[in-house]
Amino acid sequence: DAGVTQSPTHLIKTRGQHVTLRCSPISGHKSVSWYQQVLGQGPQFIFQYYEKEERGRGNFPDRFSARQFPNYSSELNVNALLLGDSALYLCASSLEYYGYTFGSGTRLTVV
Amino acid sequence: AQTVTQSQPEMSVQEAETVTLSCTYDTSESNYYLFWYKQPPSRQMILVIRQEAYKQQNATENRFSVNFQKAAKSFSLKISDSQLGDTAMYFCALVSGANSKLTFGKGITLSVRP
Numbered sequence: 001d002a003g004v005t006q007s008p009t010h011l012i013k014t015r016g017q018h019v020t021l022r023c024s025p026i027s028g029h030k031s032v033s034w035y036q037q038v039l040g041q042g043p044q045f046i047f048q049y050y051e052k053e054e055r056g057r058g059n060f061p062d063r064f065s066a067r068q069f070p071n072y073s074s075e076l077n078v079n080a081l082l083l084g085d086s087a088l089y090l091c092a093s094s095l096e097y098y099g100y101t102f103g104s105g106t107r108l109t110v111v
Numbered sequence: 112a113q114t115v116t117q118s119q120p121e122m123s124v125q126e127a128e129t130v131t132l133s134c135t136y137d138t139s140e141s142n143y144y145l146f147w148y149k150q151p152p153s154r155q156m157i158l159v160i161r162q163e164a165y166k167q168q169n170a171t172e173n174r175f176s177v178n179f180q181k182a183a184k185s186f187s188l189k190i191s192d193s194q195l196g197d198t199a200m201y202f203c204a205l206v207s208g209a210n211s212k213l214t215f216g217k218g219i220t221l222s223v224r225p
Contacts, residue, residue, distance in 0.1 A: 042215030056212050088154060095214050100155035100213060
């Protein structure tokens with residue numbers, strides 16, 4: 001059974017550009033969460049979606065948005081990229097609230 | 112608000128020895144879950160062990176066990192018979208109440224020496 005898959009693995013963008021990150025949850029998992037991990041720090045919560053509805057939002061600016069599709073996959077969008085958005089973006093899926101499985105992440109570098 | 116504190120930035124242990132990683136947390140909720148995650152250089156965040164707050168018995172998974180002190184809000188991870196493959200960053204995390212977000216500590220870098 002495939003785990004949580006994220007794409008792309010690495011990405012380099014220029015300041016001001018827009019980026020879309022993608023996540024496919026484990027089959028049967030209806031909840032997807034996004035986290036930002038800056039080098040040397042613990043992950044910070046960005047969004048959670050459950051059954052296509054937003055269930056939680058972290059302390060991130062409106063430049064960050066997300067959505068979940070009918071097949072439970074999810075996209076994270078970031079507009080007007082800043083240098084400080086450079087980080088590892090992690091996606092986690094869960095069948096129930098408290099059993100989170102993470103993907104390998106997308107490494108975003110903003111130059 | 113919920114917080115997780117890991118005050119040790121790094122630790123080192125000899126292969127086959129035992130090491131304990133510390134974590135304290137705070138939440139006003141009575142229903143919560145605590146986790147230890149391992150993140151090797153591959154970046155994959157791997158669940159090591161999980162503890163439900165309502166369970167008094169400490170969780171155990173093979174060489175990994177926790178010391179859950181609810182009154183003290185302490186949740187330490189003990190790794191027995193350390194192996195080279197245990198070298199990684201370890202994060203303590205908390206999810207509580209109806210809030211489904213994981214709150215992570217800053218992590219600790221564990222190095223296992225041959």
